[in-house]
Each structure stands twice: as C-alpha cells, then as structure tokens.
Amino acid sequence: MNKSVSFLYPDWPAPANIGAAMTLRVGGVSAPPFASFNQATHVGDDSAAVANNRLLTRQAFALPNEPVWLEQIHSNRVVDAINTPVLLQADASYTGQVGVVCAVLTADCLPLLICSKDGQQVAAVHAGWKGLLAGIITNTLIALKAARVKSAVESGYLAWLGPAIGPKSFEVGAEVREAFIHKNARNSTAFLQTTADKWLADIYQLARIELAGLNIVDVYGGGACTFSEAELYYSYRREMQTGRMASLIWRKS
Numbered sequence: 001m002n003k004s005v006s007f008l009y010p011d012w013p014a015p016a017n018i019g020a021a022m023t024l025r026v027g028g029v030s031a032p033p034f035a036s037f038n039q040a041t042h043v044g045d046d047s048a049a050v051a052n053n054r055l056l057t058r059q060a061f062a063l064p065n066e067p068v069w070l071e072q073i074h075s076n077r078v079v080d081a082i083n084t085p086v087l088l089q090a091d092a093s094y095t096g097q098v099g100v101v102c103a104v105l106t107a108d109c110l111p112l113l114i115c116s117k118d119g120q121q122v123a124a125v126h127a128g129w130k131g132l133l134a135g136i137i138t139n140t141l142i143a144l145k146a147a148r149v150k151s152a153v154e155s156g157y158l159a160w161l162g163p164a165i166g167p168k169s170f171e172v173g174a175e176v177r178e179a180f181i182h183k184n185a186r187n188s189t190a191f192l193q194t195t196a197d198k199w200l201a202d203i204y205q206l207a208r209i210e211l212a213g214l215n216i217v218d219v220y221g222g223g224a225c226t227f228s229e230a231e232l233y234y235s236y237r238r239e240m241q242t243g244r245m246a247s248l249i250w251r252k253s
Contacts, residue, residue, distance in 0.1 A: 006037075007060065010160040012220040015119030020249040021061060022111060022162050025234050028053040030243060038234070038243025040105050041069075045243060057246065067103035067248055068093055072126045076134035078143045091131050092140045094123035096147055101250040107234035108170075108226050110203050111162035111247035114140065117218075118155040121148065122249045127164075127207060129172065133179055137210045159211055159219045162247050163233055166225025167192070167202035170237075174199065184209060 008022040028037030029052045034045040039057065041050050058066065070079070071087040081093035081102045093102045094114075102124035104111050109128035115121065123140050125131075141157070148154075167190075174197045180187040190205035204222035211219055226233035234242045 008163070010113060010162075010221060012158055012160050012218075014115050014158055015117070017119045017252045018115045018122060018249065019061060019252050020113050020115070020122075020160070020247075022247040023057055023245050024232050025243060025245065026232065028056060033239060033241050034243040039246035040244035042071075043243060044241065057248075061248070063101055063248075064099035064250065064253070065101055067101040067246065068095075069103055069105075070126070072105065074126075074128050074130040076131060076136045076139050078123075078136070078139045080143075080147070091127075091136050092123060092125040092143075094121065094140060094144050094147065095251070096121045098251045098253050101248055103246050103248050105244035105246055106162070106164065106226075107236045107242055107244045108165040110164035110207055111245070112137065112207060113160045113162065113247060113249045114144070115158050115249065116144070116148075116155040117158060119251065120155065122251055124247055124249050127203070129176060129201065129203060129206075132203070132206050132210065133176075133183060135210075137207060138214060141214050141216070156218070157216050159216055161204055161207055161219065161222035163221075163224035163226050163229075163245070164203050165227045165235065165237060167200055167204065169225055169227035170201045170203060171198055172201045173197060176201065180206065184213070 006026045030038040030049045068081040077090040078092040079090040081095040104124045104126040112125035114123040177191045190202040192200040226235045
C-alpha cells in the first residue's frame, strides 16, 4: 500500500491566507487502471480506496473541512460552495468563507483556480472545451463579483491554470474551432490546422483570451500536458478508464 503521495502547488503570488494545491496521480492506494492517487468516486474505482486517498489529501494540508465536491457536467453553471451531502451539479464553485474548500476533478480538462488579490474570495473551475465555450470562466467571475460584500473595496483577481491536455495533443474537429471563433474572433490564435478537418487546440490560450477579456491579466501556470506526461497525470483521452486529479483552493483562518 503506497501512501507516498505528491502534490503540485501553484506558482503564483497569492495572499498568505490562500491555500491551493493539485493532487498528482503519484502515491495513494488505488489499483490499476486508477493507479494510484485517484480522487474521483464516479470513475469505477473502489470506493474505499477513493475514501483513503481523499483522507490522505485532507491530512496532507490539514484541510479545515471535506472539499466541496461537484457533479461536473461540462456546463457553465457556477455555485456557491456549501458543505452538503448532496453533490451539486456544476462546473465551478466559489466562496468567501474561511474554511470552505472549493474543488474540481480533472484528467485532461483545465483546472482553473482563482483568488481575489485581497484574499477574501476563492474559486475552482472545471474548464473543459464545452465549459469554456459556454462561458464557465465568465460566469465564475460574475458570481465572484456579485458576491463581494457591498462595503468591500473592489479587488482584482489572480488565476492559475493547472495541468491540462497540451496544445500538441488536443486534436479537435473543425466544428469546435468554428464555434470558438464565432464566440470570439481572437480564439483563432488558439488553433493549428493538422488536416483538412482537424485542428490542434490550445486550451490554455482559450482560457487566457477569456480571462483577458475579463481584465484578468495576472495569469499563471499553463505549461504542462496531462496527455503526454503519463507518470504525473491522469488523462482520459490517453487511457479512457482512469482516475482524476483534484485541484483545491480555500481561505485559511
């Protein structure tokens, strides 16, 4: 039983009261094909193994509470993170409360963490191409700004792009490219043609373009490839049946 787990920490100038990390696939107790630090309950892994892995994650960071897990549906739905036994159907959650842990699960889709520069708000976003196209990032920022205390001074935001499928590995059809360009002509810079009807998509660039349109220019991360770096990351496109990494963010007391 391997409990030598490892994590990735965002390299960003977040306020000192912000906790953030991403689990890797290394360590944990899950057996193949979920080997070995799978955090997801919906992929067919043994439930006891997942519970053990999640416990190891909570212990590693002394998390104040169980993360608020979502039933991710590749949508643009954002919810206020609350601790509830019922999984909320959404692809992003946010909070301004101390001790509430926002979380998303990924295995090629883009995990995006956001915090306000004053350390008062955090959000975790599951940004697959469908969610990106539908506006999941924009909806998250709208929700964050709407939730700010009216008396609070306006604060800017930081964003961290966690490991996702890289621009040399993410092949899509022409209809996907056309949909993104219809949404924003600048999205054309995120695609590279490979055949008559196939394109390589840069999911990091698509996210940066959306963030820039929201006046978020302090963006970090975005250099990994879950598909090609099999030792570190799960990849649904590479393995189909596989585990998920968790990206977590919370306000410390």
